[in-house]
Amino acid sequence: MASQFRHHHRVTYSDCTMGNHVYHARYLDILEAARGEFFRAAGVPLASLHEHELFFPVVESHLHHEATARYDDELIIEVVVTELDQQKIAFAYGISNTRNQIILSGLTRHICIGPDGKPKPMPAEFFNQLSLAFTGKPAAPAAPPARTPKSPSFPA
């Protein structure tokens, strides 16, 4: 498992808006699908984390649109982990088309919460597995003590 992941998406009418380009918000949906497959490829599908009452809501997103994507374009979504500890995870993304044109760059930040919406550190088992899969390196031997994320009341 490499520390970078690629996912493909074929643009549908549903993704597009007037003027025949992908509506800006749909890129977040496309990134979500890519991210879910990245977790699966890492051996830790998000659905399996749900069974352990762990969820990773998006707390921040940034999108930079470089060019338009159009109906029927095949998009290549590259995902890389930029930050990972037991409380949070962040991803950077690049989307390009098959003509190597960059469509979008972006990032999302996520915190790890339980079903009550309160921060909940990822168990070491999952953290180690994700560390190895996402970064190509095992988790740091002496993990820092659990810190309170910036948004302790999210989601209220």
Add this chain to the structure above:
Amino acid sequence: MASQFRHHHRVTYSDCTMGNHVYHARYLDILEAARGEFFRAAGVPLASLHEHELFFPVVESHLHHEATARYDDELIIEVVVTELDQQKIAFAYGISNTRNQIILSGLTRHICIGPDGKPKPMPAEFFNQLSLAFTGKPAAPAAPPARTPKSPSFPA
């Protein structure tokens, strides 16, 4: 016309995802609806700009999620213009619920383009009208010479 604008949105099932909270991407849809109403309140509906072959695609967006919104919540979306010249416009947003809880803060940047996707400066007539409506002040008397926006090839 004040330089700040408020729009309301009632959360539907369509906005929500599992766990009964608004799916993060839907906030961009909600901000778009608020922004459209802001242009209308300014006396310049976006549809009237289309007739003059002017479009304002989103080239950048940033969302910070502070708390979750849930089904049937009434959301108050506040919009303010943070940047405006004949080539571009930027908006900042705050979304809160009726219990005065902040749900989201965000911003979007837009450039002014023609139907060919190439940058096209807004005619003085619209610029002046938007300046007055969005900032409460007339456009600066000596407008700077047209600068090339950072993304001259957007959307390609």
Add this chain to the structure above:
Amino acid sequence: MASQFRHHHRVTYSDCTMGNHVYHARYLDILEAARGEFFRAAGVPLASLHEHELFFPVVESHLHHEATARYDDELIIEVVVTELDQQKIAFAYGISNTRNQIILSGLTRHICIGPDGKPKPMPAEFFNQLSLAFTGKPAAPAAPPARTPKSPSFPA
């Protein structure tokens, strides 16, 4: 409270697809918003039914598209109840624009279920309130014995 209800929707870019018309699936989202307001106007918001562990999923939908709606059109959605008993409810819809052009006619059928997804008859209190509000008539004095809906295993 009349037995017919009207809701308004302003078409956004988010609703549209290439060719500048509303994407066909978005009408179901628009009908959902109208239906939610119809329940609210009837004095029984769906969120209050959730508190009683009652949900009304769509089990069937039919849409007939008569003409296109476009960006910034104001749509008028008319909703009427066509079927109502303690197990199920059905709505018919008409959508038109402000030029009195018919855009769509449709219907949706719903069953009443509990949080386990199993059919659950509506308590008499809500049924009577909805009957009066939606049909203009009180519920029939001798309600038929609870029948098993056609889809007893929905949603599995």
Add this chain to the structure above:
Amino acid sequence: MASQFRHHHRVTYSDCTMGNHVYHARYLDILEAARGEFFRAAGVPLASLHEHELFFPVVESHLHHEATARYDDELIIEVVVTELDQQKIAFAYGISNTRNQIILSGLTRHICIGPDGKPKPMPAEFFNQLSLAFTGKPAAPAAPPARTPKSPSFPA
């Protein structure tokens, strides 16, 4: 090319609503993606038809929901052509999960139009290619004279 087509879809958070099931309208988006791949597999991608100024808007849809699909389910979408002439085309669909549970059955009807929204018969070249691919049989030797579809003014 068989006359039946299968497409796969992995359910995302974006597809789901509260209660962790796929929101009913999203199935139309999923069917659209499957239909687009069916045209591609038939050797006639819809994008190539756009270049000939041919479009196939949905004029009617019917969905029957048999069971719920949930986050991360893999859905199998089966598509079959039920009606085809130079003016119109109709598809029937079945969606099931990997446990062979039927989730949905549905159909959509489409008419063939030009960029002005007026009915426009499909050129014989495409019609023959689609006939062979979608039905496994060549187009009938004596095609009936062009009939006016039921909705001649769609989309107005």
